Amino acid sequence: MLKSTKSTLYERLGGEQTIAAVINEFYNRMIQDDRVNHHFIGVNMEALRRHQITYFMSFALGGPKRYEGSTLRQSHAGLNITSEEYEIAIKHLNSSLRKFNVQLEDIARVEAFLRSVKPHIIYK
Ligand code: HEM
Numbered sequence: 001m002l003k004s005t006k007s008t009l010y011e012r013l014g015g016e017q018t019i020a021a022v023i024n025e026f027y028n029r030m031i032q033d034d035r036v037n038h039h040f041i042g043v044n045m046e047a048l049r050r051h052q053i054t055y056f057m058s059f060a061l062g063g064p065k066r067y068e069g070s071t072l073r074q075s076h077a078g079l080n081i082t083s084e085e086y087e088i089a090i091k092h093l094n095s096s097l098r099k100f101n102v103q104l105e106d107i108a109r110v111e112a113f114l115r116s117v118k119p120h121i122i123y124k
Contacts, residue, residue: 009106010063016053018100019061023052025096026089033092036085060113072120080123090114 006012013019027049031037040048057063069075090111097107 008062009109010057010061012106013061013100013102016057016063019056019063020049020053022093022096022100022102023049023056025099026093027052029092029096030089033088036088039079039081039085060110072117076121081121083118083122086118086122 010019013022027045031040031045051067051069054067055069058065058067093114094107094111097110102110
């Protein structure tokens with residue numbers, strides 16, 4: 001297999017435009033999924049997409065550090081997100097990354113990062 005010479009996940013994914021497309025796909029899937037979409041009622045989705053894009057670039061993918069939103073713990077406090085709902089989000093994100101032909105190895109890296117922040121997001 002041909003090894004990529006691009007060093008950060010951010011570069012390998014194709015930069016901000018691809019990440020924006022992946023995040024849009026991810027939110028479309030979450031919004032269409034009746035098991036989780038009740039969480040997004042009344043939420044400003046445009047702001048959420050923007051913050052998600054900069055969050056992922058800054059912390060998950062090794063891109064430019066531009067995230068200026070709340071901490072994950074603050075922004076999910078009181079939402080009562082369960083472990084099952086979290087797993088659904090991981091599946092939708094994986095499917096979105098696959099749709100944009102991200103390599104399985106890189107998808108596994110993103111998933112590992114997301115699992116490291118799970119305790120900040122789910123309700124205990
Ligand atoms: C998979 C890992 C996740 C990451 C990395 C993540 C990341 C974020 C980020 C960066 C924000 C924006 C914070 C801000 O605007 O300042 C946010 C907000 C939000 N997230 Fe997540 N999130 C995750 C999982 C989830 C899940 C599983 C749900 C629900 C099923 C969820 C529901 C929400 C909601 C409803 C908001 C908006 C809160 C508000 O504006 O009132 N998130 N998330």
